[in-house]
Amino acid sequence: MTALRSLAGFLDRHLAILFLIPGGLCLALVTAYPFVFNLWASLTDLNLMYPGAMFVGLENYTKTIFDPELWHSAKNSLVWTISSVLGQLLLGLIGALALEQTRKGREPFRLILVVPWAFPAIVLAYSWRFLLDAVYGVTNHLLMLVGLIDAPVPWLTTPDYAMPIMVLINIWFGFPFMLVSILAALTMIPAQLYESARMDGAGYWQELRHITLPLIMPVLRSLVILRTIFVFNNFDFIFLTTGGGPVDATTTLPVYAFQVGWQRYDLGRMASVSVVMMLILGLLLATYVYALRKVRAPQ
Amino acid sequence: MTRTISYLILAVLCAFAIFPLVWMIATSLKPYADVYSFPPHYIPEHWSLGFYRQVTQETPFFSYMANSAIVAGSATVFSVLFGAMAGWSLARARFRGREIALYAVLLAYLLPQILIVIPFFGLLAKVGLANSYTGLILAYTTLNFPFSTWLLTDYFRSIPREIEEQGQIDGAHNISIFFRLVLPLATPGLAVAAIFAFISSWNEFLYALIILGNGEKQVLTVGLYNFVGGENAQWGPMMAATTLTMIPTLLLFLAVQRRLVGGLTAGAVKS
Incomplete structure (x- = not known):
């Protein structure tokens, strides 16, 4: 009984350490293990279709x-990331500066x-696909009304337009x-x-130039x-809106990593893709x- | 002058921001013929709940919604509890806990989900937890744990230490000080962390797709993907389903959006 009580006392004195354990275990299982597993898998021919895995050196890489x-x-990732982030930043900055000027409302x-921010990826994908639909889409009609286009355009299935449109959607969201x-x-x-x-x-x-921006x-x-x-790491916006298409656009x-791993079952290759x-x-x-190294708060 | 231009800019931005939501809701309330017409009907002649009836009666929508509620609710409880425990540890620790939590958040962001999800599914399959809610709840708990910890570490910092010291003088155990004194004082912080965890779990897609596979057990996001995602898009029912999916998160989101950013910006300014 006293042993039990002293154990309880010991545990209670070290509660700060004990309290880190549940979250730490979660991180170990769901983040650290997959990360290490991935490094190992990238050196093997691990495949979802066959059991076992053989060491293949750097072949996957x-x-x-x-x-x-x-x-x-x-290349697509860089275009997607850089133009989305710049667009989000610019629009966010303009909006914030405009909002700062207002007195009422x-x-x-x-x-x-802030409404776009609350959109789940699946809802974002479906609502934009509908807005941009080649047959029933309201975007085409509005653009025809103002005379920017003459006939409906299939925005998301035209290779040249798909990426700029995805970036626009991402700017809207972000x-x-x-x-x-x-x-x-x-x-x-x-x-x-x-x-x-x-x-x-x-x-x-x-x-703006000498006070606000600096x-x-x-x-x-x-x-x-x-x-x-x-x-850069976002997967579901594109996967759900265009599935990576049309023709890889x-x-x-x-x-790409998802296609290699989950659709071609090649986990070794996929692991090497994610490392790259x-x-x-x-x-x-x-x-x-x-x-941006010179960008610091003025003293 | 700048004020007039500002209002103009805001009007354009607001139209851009809100239009997809407005169009989604308007479409969901139109009768069938009005949705499938070009040019579109901007002002519907009559309203109809037909698409809502179709979605809720002809598809397992409510069962998907219940599954989402179970998974997101459980993950919320665990991530906030674990986050509060870790946050209290870090706030009271002598080392610079806040920075560690901040780096954990960044690190969790840095790893692509696509890299984590398939090996994690392999691990679940090995222990017989593939296609189980347990696996998905564990994943969502972990995804939200760093942010909860970070938010709550800050929160516990703001609670005066004297309150806890008084408890210690009275001879209470640390564990009862934590649950009886500290947690009740942190209720507003816990609420923000909980709402954030709930929204992000409710909205999540990739983990649910991989871990739960197809079938009745699925959650709402993947359910929507399966039952209205075919080649011939059923826009009407789709817009009704997405509207129903968004209502809970939109309301929660609008309630806490101000709080989500305050901490982040303060962190960015300090670091």
């Missing part, structure tokens, strides 16, 4: 690197502007997050800075990095960090 589809998907505007984050950063800028600038006779654009730059940098990771690296994919993301982020 050479196959992956010499597969033109990989480089095509990598700020809250209703804000609520309407600009609210940027907007709300930038708005939060704007409210943290001390009002005295603007007051003294105005006493010196500065106009809106000068204030002060929110660190936030913008973090947002760009966070968002790049999110968009929107196949990004995660979609992480390297490419790492390179992209390193380029950003290098390019």
Whole structure:
């Protein structure tokens, strides 16, 4: 009885460590194990169709690197990621600056502007597919009304349009997050800075250039990095809207990895694709960090 | 001048943001003939609940919805509980717990889901948990755990230590201090973490597709993908189904959206 009580006392004194265990176990099972397994699988011929796996050295990697589809998907991934993130940032920034100027009605505007953010991928895919439908789509009709096109265009099944349209959809989905984050950063800028600038006779654009933008730059940098990771790894927007088509026009690296692993059952190859994919993301982020290294909060 | 332009910009942006939702809801309430017409009917002549009847009576929509509620609800409870435990540990630890939690969030983001999901499915299959809710709940708990931890670490930091020290002087065990004193004080933070976890679990697609496969056990997102995703798109029923799917998350989302960003931006500014 005393042994039990002293054990309970011991456990209670070390509660802070014990409390890390459940979450830690989850991370170990669902994140760390798959990651390590993947590194191992990339060196084997593991396949969903056959039992067992043999060590094959770097064969998966050479196959992956010499597969033109990989480089095509990598190019698609870069276009998808960079243009989506830039578009989201630009639209979010413009929206936040505009919202900051308003006196009345700020809250209703804000609520309407965050709506796209709440869309589940499946709903995003279906609602946009319907909007852009070649036969019944309202987009085509609106564009014909204003005279931009003469006949309905099958936007998502035309190879040249599919990727720009996917980027547009992704900008629609992602600009609210940027907007709300930038708005939060704007409210943290001390009002005295603007007051003294105005006493010196500065106009809106000068204030924007010399006060607002420099002060929110660190936030913008973090947002760009966070968002790049999110968009680069995104799988379901494209998978559910175009399935990577038409003819690979929107196949990004995660979609390509899924096709190799889940549709061709080749887990070894898929593992090597995902390792290459992480390297490419790492390179992209390193380029950003290098390019943005001078961006710091002014003292 | 800048104010007028600002209102103009906002009007255009709002139209862009809200139009897909408006069109989705409007379509779901139209009669059959109005949906399949070109040019489209902008102002419907009459309203109809026909598509809602079709979706709820001819498809297992409600059973999918119940499955989603079970999975998302359980994952919410576990991720918030584990997140609160870990967050309290990190907030009270002498080492810089907050930074560690922040890095865990970033790391969880950095790994592509597509890389994690198939090996995890293999692991579940080995222990006989393929096609089980347990596996999916474990996955969603883990996906939401880093964010909950991060959010709650901040929250516990803001609770004065004296409250806990008073409890210790009174001779209470740490575990009862945590459950009786600390958790009730953190209720607002717990609510935000819970809503966030619920929304992201409710909306998730890829893990559910791989882990639950096809069939009646599926959750709503994959169910929608299967029953209206064929070649000949049934736009009317589809828009009714997506509207029903979105209602709970949209309402929850609008309730907490302000809180989700505050912490993130503060973190970005500090780091």
